[in-house]
Amino acid sequence: MSSNPCAIVGIGQTNHKTRRWDVSLGGLVREAATRALEDAHMTWADIDAVVLGKAPDLFEGVMKPELYLTDALGAAGKPMFRVHTAGSVGGTTGIVGSHLVEAGIHRTVLSLAYQKQSEGNAQFALGSGRGASLGAGGAFAPYMRSYITQTGAPADVGPMVAVKDRLNALKNPYAHLKLKDITVEKVKESPMMWEPIRYLESCPSSDGACAVIFTSLEGGQAAAADGRPPAWVLASSYRSEPSSFPGRDPVWSAGAADCAAEIYKSAGITRPREQIDCAELYVPFSWYEPMWLEAHDLADRGDGWKMVERGDTALDGSFPVNMSGGVLSSNPIGASGLLRFAEAAMQVRGTAGEHQVDGAKVALAQAYGASAQYFSMWLVGSSLDAVG
Amino acid sequence: MEPVAIVGWALTPMVRRTDKSEARLLFDVVTGATEDAGITRADVDFSCAGSCDYVAGQAFSFVQNIDAVGAWPPKRDSHVEMDGAWALYEAWVRLQLGDLDVAIAMGSGRSSTADPATIYPMEMDPYYLAPLGADAVSLAALQARVLLDAGLVTERDMAGVAARTRADAVGNPYAQVSGEYDVDALLKEDYVRAPLRKHDLSPITDGAAAVIIARGDKARELSDNPVWITGFAHSAEPHQPGVRDLRASTSTARAAKAAGADGHFDVAELQAAFTHEEPLLTAALGLGPDVAVNPSGGPLAANPVMATGLVRVIEAARQIRDRGKQRTLAHATSGPCLQQNLVCVLEGTK
Numbered sequence: 174m175s176s177n178p179c180a181i182v183g184i185g186q187t188n189h190k191t192r193r194w195d196v197s198l199g200g201l202v203r204e205a206a207t208r209a210l211e212d213a214h215m216t217w218a219d220i221d222a223v224v225l226g227k228a229p230d231l232f233e234g235v236m237k238p239e240l241y242l243t244d245a246l247g248a249a250g251k252p253m254f255r256v257h258t259a260g261s262v263g264g265t266t267g268i269v270g271s272h273l274v275e276a277g278i279h280r281t282v283l284s285l286a287y288q289k290q291s292e293g294n295a296q297f298a299l300g301s302g303r304g305a306s307l308g309a310g311g312a313f314a315p316y317m318r319s320y321i322t323q324t325g326a327p328a329d330v331g332p333m334v335a336v337k338d339r340l341n342a343l344k345n346p347y348a349h350l351k352l353k354d355i356t357v358e359k360v361k362e363s364p365m366m367w368e369p370i371r372y373l374e375s376c377p378s379s380d381g382a383c384a385v386i387f388t389s390l391e392g393g394q395a396a397a398a399d400g401r402p403p404a405w406v407l408a409s410s411y412r413s414e415p416s417s418f419p420g421r422d423p424v425w426s427a428g429a430a431d432c433a434a435e436i437y438k439s440a441g442i443t444r445p446r447e448q449i450d451c452a453e454l455y456v457p458f459s460w461y462e463p464m465w466l467e468a469h470d471l472a473d474r475g476d477g478w479k480m481v482e483r484g485d486t487a488l489d490g491s492f493p494v495n496m497s498g499g500v501l502s503s504n505p506i507g508a509s510g511l512l513r514f515a516e517a518a519m520q521v522r523g524t525a526g527e528h529q530v531d532g533a534k535v536a537l538a539q540a541y542g543a544s545a546q547y548f549s550m551w552l553v554g555s556s557l558d559a560v561g
Numbered sequence: 562m563e564p565v566a567i568v569g570w571a572l573t574p575m576v577r578r579t580d581k582s583e584a585r586l587l588f589d590v591v592t593g594a595t596e597d598a599g600i601t602r603a604d605v606d607f608s609c610a611g612s613c614d615y616v617a618g619q620a621f622s623f624v625q626n627i628d629a630v631g632a633w634p635p636k637r638d639s640h641v642e643m644d645g646a647w648a649l650y651e652a653w654v655r656l657q658l659g660d661l662d663v664a665i666a667m668g669s670g671r672s673s674t675a676d677p678a679t680i681y682p683m684e685m686d687p688y689y690l691a692p693l694g695a696d697a698v699s700l701a702a703l704q705a706r707v708l709l710d711a712g713l714v715t716e717r718d719m720a721g722v723a724a725r726t727r728a729d730a731v732g733n734p735y736a737q738v739s740g741e742y743d744v745d746a747l748l749k750e751d752y753v754r755a756p757l758r759k760h761d762l763s764p765i766t767d768g769a770a771a772v773i774i775a776r777g778d779k780a781r782e783l784s785d786n787p788v789w790i791t792g793f794a795h796s797a798e799p800h801q802p803g804v805r806d807l808r809a810s811t812s813t814a815r816a817a818k819a820a821g822a823d824g825h826f827d828v829a830e831l832q833a834a835f836t837h838e839e840p841l842l843t844a845a846l847g848l849g850p851d852v853a854v855n856p857s858g859g860p861l862a863a864n865p866v867m868a869t870g871l872v873r874v875i876e877a878a879r880q881i882r883d884r885g886k887q888r889t890l891a892h893a894t895s896g897p898c899l900q901q902n903l904v905c906v907l908e909g910t911k
Binding site for chain 1: 608613615619621627628630635636638639641642643647654657658683685686687795799801815896897
């Protein structure tokens with residue numbers, strides 16, 4: 174491997190809300206980027222290239238927005254690269270940024286992902302302007318029903334995930350939803366949206382952005398020496414698969430499993446449940462938490478829901494999941510994947526504040542998109558040899 | 562840098578309108594490019610596609626294209642909402658990591674499904690410029706006027722570019738517009754948008770392209786004459802045309818420098834979608850009169866948006882593999898008045 178080590182030395186995100194009337198698209202991305210630069214003790218001049226990710230342009234009605242956002246992101250005079258891999262795009266945006274450093278092409282790279290959903294009508298855009306869209310919940314509901322049928326998981330598991338993530342969000346100053354008095358009963362009383370998913374088991378629609386700054390081995394070591402521990406990218410992977418054909422199983426996605434297998438092999442993980450301290454998984458609908466635990470070999474097949482039921486995935490559990498509050502609490506779609514990746518990095522840097530997992534050294538992050546057919550994933554560590 | 566070479570490619574016919582879906586166009590070029598490289602889909606370690614939802618008229622349009630990749634078992638895969646030339650850039654970066662050997666990059670677009678004058682204003686700043694309805698042709702006309710006023714080009718020069726490229730395109734089976742044209746006759750035509758006449762514009766084209774790249778020994782194993790990528794870089798300029806010097810393409814010059822694109826080139830394939838862009842780009846790249854520019858006819862002969870830049874790479878590679886040239890340059894662009902530019906240097910095996 175000619176791959177060089179890559180350090181994450183800056184992370185910034187916006188305050189996520191239903192509508193950020195106070196900022197333009199350019200203002201929104203700049204808010205996240207500026208916070209990442211401050212975190213990295215850098216200026217725009219230190220950034221060699223920008224990688225921009227977002228989900229469909231039709232959501233805001235701006236075609237190829239990297240052109241317009243070149244100015245706001247200080248990318249004039251630099252390479253500006255635009256990624257779009259559906260809901261997994263935030264993750265892929267992080268991976269492409271890290272590759273530029275790992276390949277030795279650039280020293281310092283800014284990856285930024287965003288969505289300003291209030292600028293348009295996502296449901297309308299998902300139907301390609303023709304309406305009648307099922308939306309993501311409608312597309313995923315059959316997979317979640319299959320999961321429940323095949324594993325015999327009790328009905329409370331989904332609501333338990335919803336409550337856990339929303340309570341975690343209360344500890345995250347950037348989270349969109351702050352549902353202080355949420356309970357399993359309240360979730361079960363909320364309207365059924367797409368069987369088995371109720372209103373309070375669904376993600377919100379958010380405006381938001383996330384920025385991550387990558388730099389070389391030397392840059393990471395310099396930050397560490399300055400008392401600002403970096404997160405190190407231990408491994409990353411992406412996979413895509415066709416949306417539907419008889420050989421595909423969207424409940425235990427082969428693409429998701431392949432990502433996990435590649436990462437574990439690359440990072441020397443043989444017992445993921447023990448060697449990884451916590452995970453940020455892309456859970457826009459509650460039942461995806463147990464599904465992903467199984468698809469990523471963090472639980473045995475059919476046992477993911479048991480981890481939820483036992484409280485293993487709570488912030489103080491044995492394997493915390495979605496410490497930030499997750500996609501269930503903030504969902505600026507294009508940014509949601511990078512927010513997961515960034516949260517994992519914050520955990521191993523020890524900068525996650527009230528939602529910090531004590532002593533987290535190795536963290537996993539994942540994102541998925543389209544009809545659960547695009548996957549991206551990375552593993553970050555507090556050091557390059559953090560995997561014990 | 563890891564040595565990476567182009568070992569196969571394929572193009573669709575370039576036509577004003579096709580009934581084939583974008584996925585179907587891609588299926589043809591994925592099949593064609595893998596056959597050209599002597600491999601199967603199973604040999605491809607990474608795929609990256611370039612396309613545009615607004616051109617397709619549908620959110621997540623590229624998702625349907627994954628079928629063309631044959632992504633089963635699941636494939637390491639990515640997508641850029643940019644021209645396929647940038648998809649090739651991502652694939653090249655991926656091979657630089659040193660653990661994978663073969664990648665495919667694609668570009669596809671069907672401009673026939675929509676009215677470019679309606680959709681292209683939407684790539685402008687949504688607050689100040691998009692509401693003006695300024696499309697790519699209007700902004701290109703603005704830049705052409707700047708060049709004319711600066712004395713850097715004449716309308717006769719522009720017609721000369723059109724006549725030369727259309728004549729060159731006669732020998733290109735993939736050309737959509739070709740033939741012998743008289744410059745004086747072209748100059749008698751009405752303006753489409755002054756100072757641009759119809760011959761100053763690229764045709765509206767449906768089409769797709771795919772390129773296979775391979776690393777080091779694998780490239781030598783697959784091809785007797787691999788076309789090595791010896792320089793690859795891109796760069797952006799400010800979006801607002803008002804804050805740029807439209808008489809020059811500074812980001813092209815920057816990308817060329819970063820790609821090491823100096824010295825002699827036998828051929829340069831430039832994504833000059835308007836006639837006045839050709840002298841602008843040749844100046845930015847420092848190309849002398851000894852360099853054959855767009856012998857394929859270039860975008861003025863066929864302009865499958867989101868694939869046009871990747872076609873330039875293919876045509877530059879063809880000059881080395883099939884025409885015996887040694888060193889060529891490919892250029893791709895995105896955005897109003899050449900806002901973003903990419904330069905790829907290709908060399909043959911000595």
